[in-house]
Amino acid sequence: MVGIPNADEHPSRANKSHNKELLSMQSLQSLDELESLATKNLNKKAWSFNYAAAGDSISKELDQEVYRSILLRPRVLVNVKECDLSTTIIGQRVGLPIFVSPMAMARLAHPAGEAGISAACGVFGAMHIISNNASMSPEEIVGGATPEQVFGFQLYIQTDRAESEAVLARINKLPAIKCIVLTVDEPVPGKHELGPRGIEPYNDMQTEILSPPEESSPSSTDVRVAVPSVSGPASDAEWETTLQWIAKHTSLPIIIKGIQTHEDAQIAATYAPRVKGIILSNHGGRVLDTAPPAIHTLLEIRKYCPEVREKLEVMVDGGIRRGTDVVKALCLGARAVGIGRAVFWGLGAGGVAGVERTLQSSPTPSLTVIKNGFGAEITGLDFFNGVIDEEYRFLEDAVKKVGA
Template sequence: MGHGMSKHASLESCWVILYGKVYNVTKFLSHHPGGSTAILQLAGQDATEDFDLIHPRGTLEDHSELVVELGDIDVDSLPKSPKEPDASQRGEIDIPMSSLLSLDEIEELAARQINQKGLTYYASATDDQLSKRLNNQVYRSILLRPRVFVDCTDCDLSASFLGQKLGLPVFISPAAMARLAHPTGECGIASACSEFGALQIISHNASIAPEDIVKAGKPGQVFAWQLYVLKDIKRTEAFLARINKIKEIKCICLTVDAPFPGKREDDVRFKNSELRNVDAGKAQEWGTEGGLTWARTIPWLRSHTSLPIIVKGIQTHEDAYIASKYAP
């Protein structure tokens, strides 16, 4: 098909190129969990690289009723956009991980290696980042109370979690879109966890399908899955049905503290710098359901899974008490 892609970069007509094919995604704009802006900034262009970094296989098929394939296109004939230089092109030194002695050193190196898009996503926090700074401060204020004269010749760090044996009393939180940081993404995390028997909580917004992530682990490895309840309840229920079939996933972590997106200023600022002159509609669109309640949501979730449910995001003792009243 001919080009003319630049004519289709608006809310009224939005086309993108994925894997050598042109798709009309206009109907999908209002349904995209990350908001329409994320798509519009790539409208009329080859979006394959950006799409592939953060979307698992099957994403297009899952939204086939809203995404229309229009035909093939020769991507080599498209004008080339300048790409951000990678770490080697920026003159970064390849430092072996074995030489890093602390989490601070790992974070410092990551900030130099990850591209700007990934860094602003991972390192940013809401508004003035007061909670982020306070969290770090509180974490560093926790002091250990060492006990002495205990036989340490054979130490055991294993722990039990919901009846599952773990090699470490540490878990990997469900950070989304891991392929922004490394090509192996969540599969790389699963492989690392397998070396220590650590629990990996797979993000609802993982860049790799959960079925593929668990395959990257070892037999008997324990996983959990984070759930965002979407406005599209039927799609949420379909995803839960998939998760129920994955025997390695032992519990559901229901996120309750994100009915609307936080204003992650660094992340938003970077996205705005990528935007061309397009009308992105509402500044904040979000795919999660804002009307969740204890009385409706917990019974609904229990009716769609037999897995243990962990409520993720409680920040007050009052809500912890209420949660106990609705424990299924």
């Protein structure tokens, strides 16, 4: 796939009302504008659920700030006439180096829910990681997908392992799902305090959020987790036993999400090739406030155990708001970049068309950036890593080995 598919012209979108929605979304220039519109559209519960972060929101804010503090060093006179944003993630061809991170309860934002996110991903060939706590069943979410679409399924291990085994058995029957994304950064739910709009807080593992009937927004229908847990999230999971147990119940490759130190990245690498990738993530700052931004962890890996990147695909998420953020993460060695809240805002702003706009807003500037200073292929960006590293060594100094 060369360049960015034009969402307006995609055959699966050849529907007049959808085209009208797409047109109205085109006027929104940035993810900030999509967030503003979603803030107007969403009921307070839906807004609060997406906006929330743990403690003082330090990690959530730092996730974005860290990208602003890295400057690009564009090179000139590089042939960029053709520019290809497609890549592979754990061997699966995808249209973008951007994936949708798992997010619970998308129907809070819009009735189209996770199936709507999936429809938008189909337009761009982007990978969608389905949350264990999605508000639609995995079968419904992948049901309308194009044959080329790539999905992951995110798993929270439940105290009663039989519950997770039953989920894995369902996932094994869905060929569109190419990997299990094991989230390991929330052994106990993060504590979200009251947000600026003074709404009761929620966490990502809460399996039931019912909006009050007096709220009239389309997102206010009775929204529940489609595959609810009875026993609750496990807090007793450990590396060896967990990975052995998963291997007994699925042959799908594993991506571990929520790695926050180079030491854990190193441990994950000892489980390669069964573990094919890791997502460096602080869960969007929703679990443990002052946990590091993924970029810091990536720099730690580059400094202390660069061999990890040869054994595993290293991805990041958290704080991505601009195409330049995507390019910076790729330059520093991320295989792909996940986006969370911005997708939920897109859904709240304009349903499927809003998510399409979100995905379009992220890569379009990446393409411009790549063309204006890098190279024609995203895989070629590796060439610039060293340069950025030298210039921004101060970021490495910011990596404090607290709690090592």
